[in-house]
Amino acid sequence: MTYPTSWNLSRYLYSGLDDPKFLTDIERIIPDTLLFRDKYQHTLEGFTEASQILEFYNDYEKFSYTLGTPGYYLFYLSSLDTQNTEVLKKMGELQFIHTNASNELLFIAQAWKTIGVKKILEWAENPILIGYRNDLMSTAENIRYILGEKEEYTLNMKARPLSLANDLHDELTGSFEFFMSIDGEEKKLTEEEVRSYRQHTNRSIREEAYKSLRKVYNTKQNQITLGNIYTSIVKDSSSDMRLRGYETVMSARNISEEMDDTTITMLLNEVENSYPIYSRFLRAKAKMLKISDFSVWDVGAPIASNDRDFSFDEAFNLHLSVMKDFDSDFYEYSLKMIEEERIDVFPKAGKRWGAYASYRKWDESFVLLNFTGKLRDVATISHELGHAIHGHLSQIQEWAVYDSPLSLAETASIFSEMLLWEKLKTMISKEEYAEYLNERLWDIFATIYRQVQYVAFEKKVHETIHDGQELTYKELNLLWRAEQSKLYGNEIQYDIDGGEESGWSMIPHIFHTPFYCYAYAFGNILTFALYNKVQNGELSIEDYKDILRSGGSKRPRELLMKYNIDITSPDFYRAWLHEVEKLVIEFENLL
Numbered sequence: 001m002t003y004p005t006s007w008n009l010s011r012y013l014y015s016g017l018d019d020p021k022f023l024t025d026i027e028r029i030i031p032d033t034l035l036f037r038d039k040y041q042h043t044l045e046g047f048t049e050a051s052q053i054l055e056f057y058n059d060y061e062k063f064s065y066t067l068g069t070p071g072y073y074l075f076y077l078s079s080l081d082t083q084n085t086e087v088l089k090k091m092g093e094l095q096f097i098h099t100n101a102s103n104e105l106l107f108i109a110q111a112w113k114t115i116g117v118k119k120i121l122e123w124a125e126n127p128i129l130i131g132y133r134n135d136l137m138s139t140a141e142n143i144r145y146i147l148g149e150k151e152e153y154t155l156n157m158k159a160r161p162l163s164l165a166n167d168l169h170d171e172l173t174g175s176f177e178f179f180m181s182i183d184g185e186e187k188k189l190t191e192e193e194v195r196s197y198r199q200h201t202n203r204s205i206r207e208e209a210y211k212s213l214r215k216v217y218n219t220k221q222n223q224i225t226l227g228n229i230y231t232s233i234v235k236d237s238s239s240d241m242r243l244r245g246y247e248t249v250m251s252a253r254n255i256s257e258e259m260d261d262t263t264i265t266m267l268l269n270e271v272e273n274s275y276p277i278y279s280r281f282l283r284a285k286a287k288m289l290k291i292s293d294f295s296v297w298d299v300g301a302p303i304a305s306n307d308r309d310f311s312f313d314e315a316f317n318l319h320l321s322v323m324k325d326f327d328s329d330f331y332e333y334s335l336k337m338i339e340e341e342r343i344d345v346f347p348k349a350g351k352r353w354g355a356y357a358s359y360r361k362w363d364e365s366f367v368l369l370n371f372t373g374k375l376r377d378v379a380t381i382s383h384e385l386g387h388a389i390h391g392h393l394s395q396i397q398e399w400a401v402y403d404s405p406l407s408l409a410e411t412a413s414i415f416s417e418m419l420l421w422e423k424l425k426t427m428i429s430k431e432e433y434a435e436y437l438n439e440r441l442w443d444i445f446a447t448i449y450r451q452v453q454y455v456a457f458e459k460k461v462h463e464t465i466h467d468g469q470e471l472t473y474k475e476l477n478l479l480w481r482a483e484q485s486k487l488y489g490n491e492i493q494y495d496i497d498g499g500e501e502s503g504w505s506m507i508p509h510i511f512h513t514p515f516y517c518y519a520y521a522f523g524n525i526l527t528f529a530l531y532n533k534v535q536n537g538e539l540s541i542e543d544y545k546d547i548l549r550s551g552g553s554k555r556p557r558e559l560l561m562k563y564n565i566d567i568t569s570p571d572f573y574r575a576w577l578h579e580v581e582k583l584v585i586e587f588e589n590l591l
């Protein structure tokens, strides 16, 4: 069986940039917005009945949905070809239209302000509005950060250049070309391909891959540009903090994640306190590999000498068999995704690197991969399809509470990955088990410890800039190295001075969604708890699916309390960290 490996966008969205439907959908954005505005401006704030609010929600979601579709299409096209100037141009134009449309909708936030917290919370408890409860609660919580209509208008108009900074980041890094000599031949590679060579069995290839990435990212021109893009983004969020009165640099993120500041501080501290476990792992790994000068390019090294490659069909079938054993919904939806041409599999020149799943209410999910045949890529299939299934299951929620906060958004993805790892464990020989453990731990450290280190770096940068200090790219590099050293201890050697290393510039999340990375760390720890509860029968698969189905309809703390999971207790984090330590000891014992 050979699976289709490219997206069929025309089947679900439009046939091209000249599709008449695409053009009309864009053309109707402003008129539709004005119709909606005319109906609710000056009336919304006077509403007293829950039924009126329900009608408002219904109208709002229908119109927001159609308004958003062309943007999704352009986003997909640009993912397939980040250098397509026609698409980029259209995106810029659409952004302009969206800004204008959102200016016409600023009255909504003002109306909520007039209505006031008390009334909104009253509606949140009204049975008619039960499906919108969490949205009403978030609205009530956010009111105090909303400025007057004139100020919001000005900020909205000024937001465009910021999104251009983000686009510039994507366009610039998407244009990077990487070279490596493979089998004696100089080859041009995509970033994804070079990154995957960092896990090669051959040490000199790993080193070359590492240096090839850095050669591009570390040119003075790129560092200046990326440094300035990054600090512009940070400065913008600092202005936002001042204007809106957020308490800390992370408050805006925490509010949108529906997590309180103290819980997140606890998460970061608990993980940081356990950094020495990572050093132990690296120490054991260096011994296992018999490397005395264990370097930064050895961190991702495999233990086994044979570097097993998977064909995509093999990998996908493996994922399917795991899902089949777990739950029929998970299996069937995975099969549907691939058969219906909604997974784009292989790296191509110009294609956005990394992987993602995109989903929204009333639409089918799409998954983008950059499959290179490594064990890691197999896990990525399960990860992204986990997201897609999550997006599918939560479609029972109302549009306004469809999206999970990021802190829950990684649940199904990591859970599916864990299922896959467990399966792999049963399939392999004793010799391969060391490699399995190595991969598993590498993954844990990458998705929890390294994410926490990224956030610690971001926090430093945001706080420094918020204090009014300027940071050059060289200073960013030094801050980066300082945080890195805390995490890695003295276990690895760097080949260059901290002032020259711009590892931070290779992390898209810190540009696009500041502090997002903690959601990975939290999601992993939470998923571990859920996974254990499902395995030992404390939680049924149906319970687990109900958590996924809840989308964004409940606060994480409230939702999880129902299943006896208390995310405000340090024990919740320590139990997990203790399990990691057990895995590291198991790894050490292999020596």
Ligand SMILES: [Zn+2]
Binding pocket: 383, 387, 410, 413
């Ligand atoms: Zn994910």
